Amino acid sequence: MLKNYICSFVKRSRKLSLNQKKIFFLEKKNILPYSNKNINLNNIFTKKKKNILEIGFGKGEASIKIAKFMPEKNFICVDTYEKGIINLLKLIKKNFLSNIKIINYDAIYVLYNMFKFFSFFGIHIFFPDPWPKKKHKKRRFINKFSIKLIILNLKKKGYLHIVTDCEDYANYMLKILNKNIYFKNFSKEKSFIKEEFKPKYRFITSYEKKALNFKRKIFDLIFIKK
Numbered sequence: 636m637l638k639n640y641i642c643s644f645v646k647r648s649r650k651l652s653l654n655q656k657k658i659f660f661l662e663k664k665n666i667l668p669y670s671n672k673n674i675n676l677n678n679i680f681t682k683k684k685k686n687i688l689e690i691g692f693g694k695g696e697a698s699i700k701i702a703k704f705m706p707e708k709n710f711i712c713v714d715t716y717e718k719g720i721i722n723l724l725k726l727i728k729k730n731f732l733s734n735i736k737i738i739n740y741d742a743i744y745v746l747y748n749m750f751k752f753f754s755f756f757g758i759h760i761f762f763p764d765p766w767p768k769k770k771h772k773k774r775r776f777i778n779k780f781s782i783k784l785i786i787l788n789l790k791k792k793g794y795l796h797i798v799t800d801c802e803d804y805a806n807y808m809l810k811i812l813n814k815n816i817y818f819k820n821f822s823k824e825k826s827f828i829k830e831e832f833k834p835k836y837r838f839i840t841s842y843e844k845k846a847l848n849f850k851r852k853i854f855d856l857i858f859i860k861k
């Protein structure tokens with residue numbers, strides 16, 4: 636266990652139906668079991684490609700579109716939300732994709748233990764839980780510790796792409812990332828990246844649809860590792 640670690644997700648202990656259990660079983664080839672020892676990414680996918688890590692994919696609807704849009708990359712998608720994992724397993728099957736694997740585990744431990752340093756060309760974190768109440772802010776996924784782990788997992792010139800609709804969270808992340816000597820702000824601006832700065836590969840997520848319905852601003856933060 637990591638000392639003083641505060642978990643960023645809500646544990647939902649709802650029982651799975653027989654059908655859901657069946658999907659887990661039948662599609663387990665696309666689940667990568669958590670390991671506390673380094674695994675070799677070259678043994679995971681049939682074809683060696685640049686690897687992208689997605690943290691917190693939710694229902695996985697955008698993840699599948701991204702993996703289809705970028706067949707030249709391999710994707711490791713991490714979440715602990717079992718209904719979302721089942722949905723993504725179904726989507727992988729439906730779309731005949733061989734470039735996505737899912738890890739059902741806390742991403743902090745995955746970043747800490749599971750891969751060799753500098754394994755990923757990109758890390759996507761789209762709409763991390765905002766935990767807007769003051770007393771809950773300590774539960775936010777992005778903090779100085781997770782940024783250190785992200786740096787260790789990213790290759791040189793690799794990118795970190797975070798999206799949020801929570802202005803206060805965006806401000807915090809921008810502040811720590813702009814100060815970090817290992818990162819360069821891709822937008823070249825030190826303020827918020829403009830809304831139109833949305834790369835083609837970033838498809839709208841389920842969470843984002845709701846945020847847009849409430850007319851919330853969306854902030855894309857992209858940082859390149861020096």
Ligand SMILES: C[S@@+](CC[C@H](N)C(=O)[O-])C[C@H]1O[C@@H](n2cnc3c(N)ncnc32)[C@H](O)[C@@H]1O
Binds near residue numbers: 713776842
């Ligand atoms: C607000 S949802 C966004 C989901 C999706 N990216 C979207 O935009 O629709 C945040 C997701 O991050 C996941 N999450 C939060 N903390 C996590 C952690 N430490 N490890 C893995 N997943 C985590 C939650 O389970 C949830 O599915």
